[in-house]
Amino acid sequence: MMKRSIHWQLIISLSLGLSMAAFLAGWAIYNVAQQEANKLFDYYLQQAALFIPYRLDEDAEYSEKDLLGEDIFVEVWNPEGELIYSSSNDFTMPRYKTLGFQNVQAFDSYWRVYTTSRRGHYIQVAQPESKRDLLAKNLALRSLSPFILLIPLLLFLTGWIVRRNLRPLKQMTVAITQRNSNDLAPLSSQDQPQELVPITDALNGLLARLEQTLKAQHTFIADASHELRSPLTALKLQIQLAERAKTEPQRLQAIQKLGERIERAIYLVEQLLTLARHDMPDLEKEWVTLNNLVSYITQDYQVSAKSHQLELILELPQQPLTILANESALTILLKNLLDNAIKYTPAGGMIKVGLATNPLHIKLWVEDSGIGIPELERPYVFERFYRASNHQAAGTGLGLAIVHNIVQQLGASIQLSVPVSGKGLIVQVQFPLSLFPFCK
Known part of the structure; x- marks a missing residue:
């Protein structure tokens, strides 16, 4: 046509x-x-x-x-x-x-x-x-x-x-066509007709977002290759140890250690893939009832909490709270928060998950009685592969980075604080007024 x-x-x-x-x-x-x-x-x-x-x-x-x-x-x-x-x-x-x-x-x-x-x-x-x-x-x-x-x-x-007045449009087309794939510098709007300036600004905005996305991908690839090097090296060493085992108990112990390292590598890859998937802008959004979603996920974690000798408590309001968000992203967000809470809360502790609302926000919060995060380190825990100095349990340092990315994509905000008891951590995600259903 x-x-x-x-x-x-x-x-x-x-x-x-x-x-x-x-x-x-x-x-x-x-x-x-x-x-x-x-x-x-x-x-x-x-x-x-x-x-x-x-x-x-x-x-x-x-x-x-x-x-x-x-x-x-x-x-x-x-x-x-x-x-x-x-x-x-x-x-x-x-x-x-x-x-x-x-x-x-x-x-x-x-x-x-x-x-x-x-x-x-x-x-x-x-x-x-x-x-x-x-x-x-x-x-x-x-x-x-x-x-x-x-x-x-x-x-x-x-x-x-x-023809004469459409010449600037042709010149812009030629300027864009002649660029290589690595040239993301903004186009000049100087001496352009007034009607082309909004198009140029829109293209420059797109180039800026594309440059940001490419930088994030390059950073992710560099970080992923760096982080995968250590577990892959450990796997190789563990295989060599299993090969050198002379007795059956040594061989079984080496195979067990090998399985543990494989599980850690799988978890790290899964977290990396999750981070990559939610590091992209423009998540598809729909109306999600938080009460149902939080209740369903919390029930799934009851078994894991009991296996760690933890009490998992759910506190939900009577009225349903609905926001405009991506259900898959919310699921990953809450699961990462619960994973961290269970991982860093000692046996006999307690974890609370709840929802609250005020005229300006809907709040999703997860509170634990674990080891918490030092106050000076809280601004850094949302960076990739950063782990707090008091965290000794095995981890990837990607959980809160994934949570932070999802929060940004949904237009929400996240805060870290200490419970009234002075022990543990409260992670609170606030969804703004623009995501409420009456703003639809």
Whole structure:
């Protein structure tokens, strides 16, 4: 299917518009010229009547020079109503007593007649309307001649002006086409038409976001390759130890250690993939009822909490709380928070999960009685692969980084604080007013 061209659309539209305007203007000029020509012919009829000598003698003879043209017919009657002069020997028109101009029909044709009275004499001047119309049309067409010649020039100028004014768009296209895939520098909007500035700004915004995404990917690849090197090296060493085992118990112990390291590597890869998936902008959003989602996930973690000798408590309000978010992202967010809480809370401790609301926010919080995070290190725990100095349990340092990325993508905010008891950690995610259903 052939693509539409703005260039040709403008030329065709403007040409049609100009042609239509030219046609209407020509039609108006033609009619005005005809009207003016008829007025001029009426004036000639009046002058023909005045051309008759002041004193008319019934016995006077008039030569052909007295006639004002072969298309003008003159007749004169004396006060007694006798015809004393006729410019034609072929026929005689009837006398029309109405003074002034009138249109009449005689001798199978239409005439324009002017009648006047001078010293009792009646003077009647007539002209065939067919000849008047022919002359009027010729004069009108002559007046349109320059106008008709001007139309092609206007069409040519239209095409030239459209091409000239679309040149900056073509220049922008060439500038973008000639760039390589690594050149994400912003386009210059200097000396650009006002209409192209918003497009340039939008492209620059897209280039900036693309550059940010590419930098994040490069950083992620560098970090992932660095973090995977250690567990893969450990796996290789563990395999070598298993191969060197001389006794069955040593071999079984080495295989057990190998399985543990494989589990850690799998968990690290899963976390890396999760981080990569939620490091991209523009998550698809839908209306999610938090009460149901939090209740379902918390129930799934009851078994894990009991296996670690922890009490997992759920505190939900009576009214359903609904926000505009990505359900999959919310699930990963809460699971990472619960994983961390279970991992860093000693046996016999307690974990609380709850929802709360105020006129401005909906809050999702997870509180534990674990070892917490030192206050000075809290600003850094959202960075990739950062682990707090007091965390001895095995981990990847990606859990809170994933949570932070999801929070940013959802337009929410996250806060870390210490419970009233002074022991443990509270992670609180606040969803703003714009995500509430009544803002839909």
